[in-house]
Amino acid sequence: MLDVELLAPAGSFKAAQYAIEEGADALYLGLSGVSMRPRRAEFDKEELDKTIKLIHSKGKKAYVVANIFPKSYDVDFFKDALEDIYRMEADAIVVSDIWSLRYVKDNFKNIEAHVSIQASVSSDKTAAFYERNGADVIVVSRSMPNLEDIKRIRKAVSCRLEVFAHGGICFMYDGNCYMSSHFEQKIKFDKERNIHRVYGQNNTKGECHLVCKRPFELRENGSTLAKGCLMRRNDQVGLRDLPLYIESGINIFKLEGRAMADNYVKRAVKLYRQAIDTYLNDSAGYTVAEKWLSQAEDLKEYRLEYERKWKIK
Numbered sequence: 001m002l003d004v005e006l007l008a009p010a011g012s013f014k015a016a017q018y019a020i021e022e023g024a025d026a027l028y029l030g031l032s033g034v035s036m037r038p039r040r041a042e043f044d045k046e047e048l049d050k051t052i053k054l055i056h057s058k059g060k061k062a063y064v065v066a067n068i069f070p071k072s073y074d075v076d077f078f079k080d081a082l083e084d085i086y087r088m089e090a091d092a093i094v095v096s097d098i099w100s101l102r103y104v105k106d107n108f109k110n111i112e113a114h115v116s117i118q119a120s121v122s123s124d125k126t127a128a129f130y131e132r133n134g135a136d137v138i139v140v141s142r143s144m145p146n147l148e149d150i151k152r153i154r155k156a157v158s159c160r161l162e163v164f165a166h167g168g169i170c171f172m173y174d175g176n177c178y179m180s181s182h183f184e185q186k187i188k189f190d191k192e193r194n195i196h197r198v199y200g201q202n203n204t205k206g207e208c209h210l211v212c213k214r215p216f217e218l219r220e221n222g223s224t225l226a227k228g229c230l231m232r233r234n235d236q237v238g239l240r241d242l243p244l245y246i247e248s249g250i251n252i253f254k255l256e257g258r259a260m261a262d263n264y265v266k267r268a269v270k271l272y273r274q275a276i277d278t279y280l281n282d283s284a285g286y287t288v289a290e291k292w293l294s295q296a297e298d299l300k301e302y303r304l305e306y307e308r309k310w311k312i313k
Contacts, residue, residue, distance in 0.1 A: 002246065002280065003160070003251045004246060004250075004251060004252075004253070004276060004280065005025040005026055005251060005252045005253070006023065006024050006025050006026075006253055006255075006269065006272055006273055006276055007024065007025070007026045007027070007028060007063070007162065007252050007253060007254040007255065008022075008024035008026070008027050008028075008255055008257075008265060008268070008269045009027070009028060009029075009255060009256060009257035009258040009260070009265055010027045010028065010029040010051065010258065010265070011029070011030075011037070011041035011042075011257070011258035011259055011260070011265075012041075012262060013047065013050065013051055013054070014262045015257070015258075015262045015265040015266075016029065016051050016054060016055060017054070018262055018263075018265050018266035018269070019265055019266070019269050020054070020055065020058045020060055021266075022266055022269035022270040022273055023269060023270070023273035023277075024060065024269050024273070025060060025061065026060055026061035026062070026063055026091070026252075027055055027060060027061070027062055027063070028063040028064075028065055028094065028254070028258070029043060029048065029051060029052075029062065029063075029064060029065065029258070030042045030043065030064065030065040030066070030258065031043060031044075031045070031048055031064060031065075031066060031081055031084065031085060032044050032045075032192075033068075033077070033081065033192055034065075034066040034067075034068050034077075034078060034081045035064075035065040035066060035067060035068070036065065036067050036068055036096075036116075036118060037065075037258050037259055041258040041259040042258075045084055048064070048084075048085075048088060049088045052064070052088050052089065052090055056089070061091040061092070062090050062091050062092075063090065063091060063092040063093075063094055063112075063114060064085045064088075064090040064092070064093055064094065065093075065094040065116070066078070066081055066082060066085060066093055066094065066095055066100065067094050067095055067096040067100075067116035067118050068096065069096055069097050069118075070097070070099075070100065073193065073195060074193070077192060077193050078100070079103070082100075082103065082104065082107075082108070086108045086111060090111065091111070091112060092111060092112035092113065092114050092136065092137065093108075093111060093112070093113055093114070094114040094115075094116045095113060095114070095115065095116060096115075096116045096118040096119050097119070098130075098133060101113050101115065101130065101133055101134055101135060102133055102134065104134070105133070105134035112136035112137060113134055113135055113136055113137075114135070114136060114137040114138075114139065114162070115130045115135045115137065115138045115139060116139055117139040117140075117141065117142060117162075117164055117174050117254075118174045119139075119174075120141045120143065120174050120176065121138050121139065121140055121141055121153070122140065122141040122143060122149065123149070123152075123153070124149075124152040124153045124155065124156035124157075125156070127140075127153045127156055127157045128156045128157055131157045131158070131159050135159055136159055136160065137159060137160045137161070137162055137251075137252065138153070138157065138159060138160075138161055138162065139161075139162040139163070139164070139252075139254065140153060140161060140162070140163055141174065142164045142169055142170065142174060142236065143169075143170075143174075147241075147244055147245070147248050150163070150245070150248045150249070150250065151248050151249070154248060154249035154250075160251040160252060161249060161250050161251055161252070162250070162251065162252035162253075162254055163238070163245055163250050163252070163253060163254065164236055164254050164256070165236065165238035165242075165245075165253040165254055165255060165272060166235070166236055166237055166238055166255050166256060166268060166272065166296075166299070167235060167236055167255065167256025167257065167303070168213075168233075168235055168236075168256060168303055169233040169234070169235065169236055170212065170233075171212035171231040171232075171233060172212070177208070177212075179209075179211040179212060180208050180209045180211055211231075212231040212232065212233075213229065213231075213232055214229065215227065215228055215229050215230075216228075216229075216230050216231070218230060235300055235303065237296050238253065238272075239271075239272075239275050239288045239292055239293070239296065240288050242275055242276065242279055242286070243279055243283065243286050246279065246283075253272060253276065255268045255269065255272060256268075260302060260303070261302055261305075263302070264299060264302040264303075267295065267298065267299060267302075268299055271292060271295045271296065271299070274289075274292070275288075275292060
C-alpha cells in the first residue's frame with residue numbers, strides 16, 4: 001500500500017470539521033503568535049487543544065505549525081509555545097529554522113518534527129542536512145523547478161516528503177521575501193511578549209501584505225513599459241502532476257488555506273480526495289476529470305475574493 005496522505009488546512013474549528021468530513025488524512029493548524037499567519041487564522045491554546053482532540057477522535061493526525069523564524073527576544077515565548085503544543089499531544093510540530101528543529105528533537109519524545117515549506121528546501125544536500133538533524137518530514141520548496149530535483153531529494157533521504165499541491169505561489173522563495181517590510185512597517189505593542197516590536201518585516205512572522213499579488217506599473221523615462229499584476233504567479237494546481245509526484249516518492253500532499261474561507265477548505269479537500277483515491281484505485285487509468293478542472297477554477301475564485309477583501313486587486 002502506497003504511503004500517500006492528504007494534508008488539509010484548518011484556520012478555524014469549522015474548517016477542521018469540514019476537512020475531516022471530506023476525507024483529509026491529517027490537518028495542519030497553528031498556535032497564535034508562532035505560525036506565520038495572521039491571528040485570525042490561528043488558534044489560542046484552548047481552541048487548539050479542543051481542535052486537536054476533535055482531529056484525534058476521528059482517527060486523523062494533527063500537525064501544529066510553529067514556523068516563525070524566532071528572534072532572540074522570541075525564544076522564551078517560543079519555547080513555552082512548543083511545550084504547550086507537546087502537552088496537547090499533537091502528532092507533529094512544523095518548524096522553519098534549524099535551532100527550532102533541534103530543540104524539538106532534543107526536548108520532546110514521541111512527536112515528529114516537520115521542516116516547513118518556509119525553509120525553502122530545494123536541493124538533495126539541504127534535505128539530507130535536515131534529516132541528519134532529526135527531520136521526520138521535509139516539505140520541498142514551492143519553487144522547485146522540476147520533478148528531477150524532487151527525485152534527487154527522494155534518493156538522498158529516507159524521511160517522508162511533502163509537496164504543496166494546490167494554492168497560490170509566492171513570487172520569492174518562501175520565508176525570504178522583504179517586500180512587505182518596504183511596503184508597510186509598524187511598531188506595535190506585543191502583549192504576549194510585553195515588548196514593542198516591528199511588524200511587516202521580511203515575512204518572518206506571518207505579516208505578509210501580499211505585495212506580489214498587487215497591480216504595478218513599470219515605467220522607464222516617463223514611458224509605461226507594462227502594467228498589471230506583474231509579479232503574480234499562476235496558482236499551483238497539482239491534479240495533472242499527481243501521478244508523477246507519487247511515482248517520484250512524495251508522501252504528503254498539502255493544500256493551502258488556513259487564512260481562506262471554511263468553504264474553500266471543504267471544496268479543496270473534497271476535490272483532492274477524489275483525485276488521490278482515483279489514482280490509488282487505478283493508477284494506470286488515472287485521468288483528470290473535466291469536473292475537477294472546473295472545481296479548481298472555483299477554488300481560484302475563492303482566492304481572488306480573499307485578495308479583494310484585503311484590497312489586493
